[in-house]
Every structure is written in C-alpha cells, then in structure tokens.
Amino acid sequence: MTTRVYNFNPGPAALPLPVLERVRDELLDYKGTGMSVMEMSHRSQEFSRILEEAIARIKRLLKLDDRFQVLFLQGGASLQFCMVPMNLALTGKPIDYIDTGTWSSKAIQEAKILGKDVRVIASSEDKEYSYIPGNFSVDEDASYLHITSNNTIRGTQWKSFPNTGGIPLVADMSSDIFSRVFDPSPFGLIYAGAQKNAGPAGVTIVIIRKDMLERVPPELPTMLKYTTYAEKNSLYNTPPCFAIYVVGLVMEWLEEEIGGLEKMEAINRSKAEMLYSCIDEIEMYRGTAHPDSRSMMNVTFRLPTPELEKKFVEEAAQRGLVGLKGHRSVGGCRASLYNAVPVEAVEKLVEFMREFARNN
Amino acid sequence: MTTRVYNFNPGPAALPLPVLERVRDELLDYKGTGMSVMEMSHRSQEFSRILEEAIARIKRLLKLDDRFQVLFLQGGASLQFCMVPMNLALTGKPIDYIDTGTWSSKAIQEAKILGKDVRVIASSEDKEYSYIPGNFSVDEDASYLHITSNNTIRGTQWKSFPNTGGIPLVADMSSDIFSRVFDPSPFGLIYAGAQKNAGPAGVTIVIIRKDMLERVPPELPTMLKYTTYAEKNSLYNTPPCFAIYVVGLVMEWLEEEIGGLEKMEAINRSKAEMLYSCIDEIEMYRGTAHPDSRSMMNVTFRLPTPELEKKFVEEAAQRGLVGLKGHRSVGGCRASLYNAVPVEAVEKLVEFMREFARNN
Numbered sequence: 001m002t003t004r005v006y007n008f009n010p011g012p013a014a015l016p017l018p019v020l021e022r023v024r025d026e027l028l029d030y031k032g033t034g035m036s037v038m039e040m041s042h043r044s045q046e047f048s049r050i051l052e053e054a055i056a057r058i059k060r061l062l063k064l065d066d067r068f069q070v071l072f073l074q075g076g077a078s079l080q081f082c083m084v085p086m087n088l089a090l091t092g093k094p095i096d097y098i099d100t101g102t103w104s105s106k107a108i109q110e111a112k113i114l115g116k117d118v119r120v121i122a123s124s125e126d127k128e129y130s131y132i133p134g135n136f137s138v139d140e141d142a143s144y145l146h147i148t149s150n151n152t153i154r155g156t157q158w159k160s161f162p163n164t165g166g167i168p169l170v171a172d173m174s175s176d177i178f179s180r181v182f183d184p185s186p187f188g189l190i191y192a193g194a195q196k197n198a199g200p201a202g203v204t205i206v207i208i209r210k211d212m213l214e215r216v217p218p219e220l221p222t223m224l225k226y227t228t229y230a231e232k233n234s235l236y237n238t239p240p241c242f243a244i245y246v247v248g249l250v251m252e253w254l255e256e257e258i259g260g261l262e263k264m265e266a267i268n269r270s271k272a273e274m275l276y277s278c279i280d281e282i283e284m285y286r287g288t289a290h291p292d293s294r295s296m297m298n299v300t301f302r303l304p305t306p307e308l309e310k311k312f313v314e315e316a317a318q319r320g321l322v323g324l325k326g327h328r329s330v331g332g333c334r335a336s337l338y339n340a341v342p343v344e345a346v347e348k349l350v351e352f353m354r355e356f357a358r359n360n
Numbered sequence: 361m362t363t364r365v366y367n368f369n370p371g372p373a374a375l376p377l378p379v380l381e382r383v384r385d386e387l388l389d390y391k392g393t394g395m396s397v398m399e400m401s402h403r404s405q406e407f408s409r410i411l412e413e414a415i416a417r418i419k420r421l422l423k424l425d426d427r428f429q430v431l432f433l434q435g436g437a438s439l440q441f442c443m444v445p446m447n448l449a450l451t452g453k454p455i456d457y458i459d460t461g462t463w464s465s466k467a468i469q470e471a472k473i474l475g476k477d478v479r480v481i482a483s484s485e486d487k488e489y490s491y492i493p494g495n496f497s498v499d500e501d502a503s504y505l506h507i508t509s510n511n512t513i514r515g516t517q518w519k520s521f522p523n524t525g526g527i528p529l530v531a532d533m534s535s536d537i538f539s540r541v542f543d544p545s546p547f548g549l550i551y552a553g554a555q556k557n558a559g560p561a562g563v564t565i566v567i568i569r570k571d572m573l574e575r576v577p578p579e580l581p582t583m584l585k586y587t588t589y590a591e592k593n594s595l596y597n598t599p600p601c602f603a604i605y606v607v608g609l610v611m612e613w614l615e616e617e618i619g620g621l622e623k624m625e626a627i628n629r630s631k632a633e634m635l636y637s638c639i640d641e642i643e644m645y646r647g648t649a650h651p652d653s654r655s656m657m658n659v660t661f662r663l664p665t666p667e668l669e670k671k672f673v674e675e676a677a678q679r680g681l682v683g684l685k686g687h688r689s690v691g692g693c694r695a696s697l698y699n700a701v702p703v704e705a706v707e708k709l710v711e712f713m714r715e716f717a718r719n720n
C-alpha cells in the first residue's frame with residue numbers, strides 16, 4: 001500500500017496527488033500512443049499538443065494577453081540570474097535591483113560578473129532580510145528593476161509590486177508563481193524554476209513581454225538568447241519534455257480542480273493564516289519575518305533553542321510531517337505551503353505544533 | 361490494457377520497459393519515503409543516494425578512473441556547443457573541429473559566435489556528410505579537437521577515435537554514448553544529451569577530465585562554468601532530479617540486466633547488421649551512409665521515391681513500427697536502434713521491409 005507523507009519541502013516540493021496518479025497511469029502508454037511521454041519525439045503531434053496546452057493554461061491562469069510569450073528553458077532559475085542581464089540590459093542604462101536575500105543577492109552577483117552597471121536601490125540586509133523594503137525610488141533611466149517576489153529562505157513576500165513608472169519589472173517568482181492573482185502588465189519578464197509551485201525540477205518557466213525581445217544582443221550564444229526560444233516556441237533544441245508535461249498537468253489541476261488563481265489564493269491565504277496564528281499564539285514559536293512581509297508560501301519560525309528545533313523536526317517527521325527544517329544558511333524551521341500542500345496537511349501540522357508545545 | 365509500439369524514434373527515444381515499470385511503480389512513493397522522486401529535496405539523503413549511484417554506474421560502465429568526473433547539467437547538448445569553447449579554449453590556441461554534419465556544424469558555429477579561433481581540419485560536407493573523414497592532422501598547438509561521435513541525422517559513426525597525440529579530444533556523444541566500449545583516456549570532455557541512450561530529455565551528461573577544470577576562466581557566469589558543477593557535485597542549484605533518477609535506472613538496467621557495455625555492443629551490432637543486411641539485399645532500399653562509416657545507432661536509408669518513403673513510414677506505423685521518418689532536413693527514412701530498442705523490434709522491422717518490398 002502507498003502511504004503518502006505531508007510534504008512541506010521547500011522545493012522540489014509536493015505535487016498534487018491527482019497529477020502524480022495521472023503521470024503513473026499514463027507512464028507506459030500515453031493516450032494510446034503505445035509509448036511514454038519520455039519516449040516521444042519533441043516534434044510529434046502529441047508532444048506539440050502537450051506543449052501548446054501547457055502554454056495556453058499558463059496564459060489563462062496568469063491572464064497574460066498576447067503581448068506576452070511563455071517559454072520553457074532549462075538551467076533553473078539560477079541560469080536566469082545571468083541570462084536576464086545578458087539579454088535585457090541596455091547599453092548605458094543601469095540595472096536596478098532590490099536585494100531581499102540569497103536569491104536576489106545571487107542575481108545581483110551574476111549581473112556584476114557580466115560587468116553590468118548594477119544599482120542596488122534597496123535592501124533588507126540590515127535586518128537579516130526579514131522584511132520587504134518599502135522605501136526606494138527606481139532610476140528613471142534603468143534598464144529594468146529586478147525583484148524576487150518571494151524569498152524562499154527568509155519567508156518574506158512582496159504584497160504588492162513596486163510602481164516603476166514604466167521601467168520594466170523583472171521578477172524571480174520561483175517560489176510563489178501561480179499562488180495568487182497579480183497584474184502582469186508592469187512586467188517585462190518573469191521567471192520561475194518549476195519545482196515549487198508548477199512541477200518537477202528541470203524546467204524553468206520564462207514569461208517575456210514580446211517588446212523585450214528587441215533588446216536581445218544578436219551576438220549572444222544561441223542557447224543563451226531568449227529570441228532562440230521565442231522564435232522556435234521553445235523547440236529550438238530538445239526541451240525537457242517530461243517536465244513540461246507534468247507542468248501542464250499541474251496547470252490543468254489548477255484550472256479544473258482548484259478553479260483558478262483566485263480560488264488558489266484564497267486557499268493559500270487560509271493555510272498561511274492558520275499556521276501564522278498558531279505561531280503567534282504559542283509562546284514557543286517565533287516567526288522570523290516582519291508581520292507585514294510574511295510569505296504565504298514559506299513560513300519561517302524559530303523555537304527557543306537549536307536543540308528544540310532539531311527535536312521538533314524529528315518528531316514531526318515521525319508523524320509523517322516532513323521537510324520542516326529551515327534552510328541550512330539560516331537554521332530554524334520552515335514550512336513551505338505551496339499550492340499542492342493540502343489544507344489538511346497544515347491542520348495536522350498545527351495540531352502537532354500545539355502538542356509539541358505542551359510537551360516541551 | 362497497455363499496448364506498446366516498436367519505437368525507432370531518434371530522440372527522445374525508446375526507454376527500457378523494466379525502467380518505465382520501475383518509474384511507474386515508484387511514482388507515488390519512492391522506497392517508502394511517502395513521496396515521489398519529483399517531490400524530494402535535491403539535498404535529501406534519498407536523492408543524494410540516487411545521484412551517487414547514477415554517477416558510480418556511469419563510471420563503472422565507461423571504465424572511467426578517478427581522473428574523470430561525471431556531471432549532470434541542463435540545456436541539452438546544444439548548450440554544450442557554447443559551454444565547451446567558453447570553458448576549454450586556451451588563449452592563443454586554436455580549436456580544431458571535424459565537421460560531420462548538422463551537430464558538428466552547430467558546435468563550430470557557436471565557437472565562432474564566441475569569437476574563438478576555429479579551425480575545421482576535416483569535413484565530409486563534400487559528400488553530404490555521408491562518411492567520417494579519415495585524412496586530417498590535428499594542430500599540435502590546438503586547445504582541443506572536437507568531434508561528433510555519431511551523426512544522428514546522416515547515420516554515420518566514428519569506428520575508432522582519432523589519435524590526437526596528446527591534444528584533448530572533446531566529443532559530442534549524444535547519440536551513441538553507452539552503446540559500445542571505448543577507451544576514455546584521450547578524452548578531455550565528453551557530453552551527451554540523455555534522450556537517446558541514457559534517459560529522458562532534460563539532463564545532459566558531461567564527463568570531464570579533472571585537469572581540464574584548470575582551464576575554466578574565473579570570470580564566466582556561475583552557471584556556465586564546469587567548475588561550478590564539479591565543485592558542488594552537480595548540486596550548486598536544483599538539478600533535474602527526476603531525469604537523473606531515470607538515467608540511474610537505465611544505467612542499472614545496462615549493468616544488471618544487459619551485463620555491461622561489451623554485451624550491449626554485441627547486441628547493438630547484431631541489430632544493426634540485421635537491418636543493414638536487409639537494406640543491402642533488397643533492391644528497393646538504399647543505405648545513405650558510406651559502408652565503412654555506417655552507424656550502429658541510426659540506420660538511414662532511402663526508397664526510390666519520396667512517395668514510396670511516405671507510404672513506407674505510414675504502413676510501418678500501422679503495424680506498430682513508429683519513428684521511421686528521416687530527419688526533416690534530409691528526408692528519407694531512419695531507424696534508430698538505441699540500446700533500449702529490442703532485437704525483436706528490428707526483427708519485426710525487417711519482416712515488414714521484406715513484405716513492403718514484395719508488395720510495392
């Protein structure tokens with residue numbers, strides 16, 4: 001018999017059970033083709049349909065109009081840290097960044113390696129990245145402004161996106177894409193490694209506003225140019241077919257079982273509120289993010305001692321509540337409540353947290 | 361009921377049935393973890409074991425000693441076309457290439473885009489890339505010599521690798537890695553998109569001789585440096601975990617069910633001989649590759665007219681023999697006989713070819 005745990009992993013992370021069941025059932029014979037999706041040509045009609053449907057669902061879910069194009073790349077969000085400035089930096093125009101922790105810091109670092117003119121216009125480093133900066137002004141001559149919409153490690157999240165007065169926004173949405181509704185119009189580019197809210201590791205979703213493609217320098221290596229993917233609908237070379245297929249199934253689940261991002265956001269909000277209430281209420285737990293910057297996706301908290309945290313994580317795992325250890329760079333505890341984590345999992349976690357607090 | 365076809369796809373391509381069955385059976389609960397491999401942290405003990413085992417099996421199968429390191433990257437073989445020269449070209453030393461068709465040509469093109477000093481020391485372009493050049497001399501001052509071990513499109517394959525007198529060989533082995541035994545010592549680097557002989561699309565295997573890492577320019581973007589992957593055992597960022605898992609299972613199948621590369625090579629040789637004999641024997645079929653350059657992996661052939669070729673491909677598909685259309689750039693027919701294509705599939709194909717010739 002299959003026993004499934006409650007999975008609070010930060011990424012790769014929980015996938016919707018109905019999606020996994022579909023993948024299992026179709027694994028040896030995809031819709032009567034007599035082969036697995038892993039064995040199909042990326043230029044076959046069947047895969048073409050999988051690709052088109054995944055794109056169409058992403059566009060509907062995010063309410064992207066035809067100014068935007070959805071691309072599938074490889075290399076993780078980390079490759080985007082260098083691809084974005086390579087492709088979108090304009091000569092003589094600085095790139096503005098807001099530094100909200102590890103991932104923004106790495107993005108900044110890669111732009112610097114490329115020798116770009118980087119301006120960090122705001123940072124929350126002064127308080128261990130425990131908040132989202134509110135006080136900054138975007139250079140009106142900037143190539144673009146880069147932000148990380150959700151800091152997976154520190155558990156902070158932009159509640160609304162900065163007004164850039166027409167400067168394109170670029171966002172690393174790896175850990176909160178598809179978790180809530182937002183207006184895509186200020187965005188020039190959005191990228192996300194799929195492995196938190198959208199599918200398995202091994203595919204990166206890039207959403208680009210088509211006018212941004214005009215910025216791409218012609219002399220870049222072919223595989224590092226967004227135009228290569230845009231012109232060939234992500235089929236210049238062999239894409240990560242199976243990962244795209246799973247992303248498509250996750251999008252189908254979001255549209256057809258959940259009912260879209262408004263509904264998903266409401267569920268995510270109630271899960272997060274349930275957990276933050278427990279943290280606030282019980283003396284033993286202390287949230288690490290500033291209340292107005294708290295992430296709905298990654299709930300970070302501490303217990304009085306590292307020993308108690310260790311015990312907490314271990315006892316939780318014994319109860320089938322796994323993935324609760326904080327990121328190795330900051331310690332503590334973290335519960336990632338991505339879309340595929342059911343309300344029931346959070347209920348069980350809160351139940352366990354109450355009990356653990358009573359007994360320790 | 362599951363009906364499986366005989367799959368002659370050029371890549372993504374057939375996978376061993378026992379591997380697919382394992383993937384299916386473990387999909388919701390990998391070895392009692394209560395989660396799918398797709399849901400596991402890449403830093404978990406379980407995934408670490410999957411990764412280490414895949415590496416160990418690749419090293420054993422290819423008889424790689426500790427001078428070599430096995431890395432898992434993303435971006436396909438196509439990304440390697442630019443990464444190799446970025447990382448391994450030495451200042452003031454030209455890069456030598458042998459051009460055996462589309463894939464070598466693309467590799468050459470990417471080195472040129474980077475402004476490298478490229479020398480094409482041999483090419484079979486004069487005869488539509490129907491043979492592997494035999495007459496060339498490697499520049500004794502070259503950074504390295506790049507070859508494509510098997511031309512997937514033209515159906516040509518290097519029978520033995522060129523003697524470079526100490527200049528490191530670099531090979532794109534995308535379409536024949538793990539198909540036969542070879543001596544790895546002259547190689548500085550080997551790369552292969554997994555989607556032909558090693559697993560699903562979405563992971564690129566890179567085998568690097570460790571001394572080559574000293575060439576990597578420190579100022580490259582982090583994700584484009586081999587040192588990043590080498591220093592972190594392919595875990596600098598989230599690797600394509602699921603694809604690596606499937607590669608590991610294919611390697612297990614190669615070692616434990618097939619019995620290693622000597623045995624695999626013998627099987628591959630007998631499959632290819634069976635098909636080439638049929639082509640040579642029957643008037644209607646004409647092999648396109650020069651006999652001494654014929655690939656054991658991709659058997660390319662023509663029928664008298666494009667109309668007959670179309671009919672051939674369609675009738676074959678009706679019999680459950682799929683993927684026989686030649687590459688869109690060259691037309692004709694192609695049967696890819698990768699490791700996972702069973703002898704039985706080739707027998708059925710030959711049977712059909714005899715019948716088709718009689719009836720047309």
Ligand SMILES: Cc1ncc(COP(=O)(O)O)c(C=O)c1O
Binds near residue numbers: 079175
């Ligand atoms: C916000 C954010 N950006 C980037 C990354 C790095 O992603 P990848 O491992 O796909 O390169 C992560 C990984 O956790 C992340 O959370």
Ligand SMILES: Cc1ncc(COP(=O)(O)O)c(C=O)c1O
Binds near residue numbers: 437463532535
């Ligand atoms: C020999 C060879 N090299 C490179 C490639 C391109 O590989 P990818 O699609 O993984 O970039 C192929 C694809 O068929 C190939 O056959």
Ligand SMILES: [Mg+2]
Binds near residue numbers: 101103104148150154
């Ligand atoms: Mg972060």
Ligand SMILES: [Mg+2]
Binds near residue numbers: 278279280281282285
């Ligand atoms: Mg509290």
Ligand SMILES: [Mg+2]
Binds near residue numbers: 510511513
């Ligand atoms: Mg080729």
Ligand SMILES: [Mg+2]
Binds near residue numbers: 639643644647
């Ligand atoms: Mg003949």
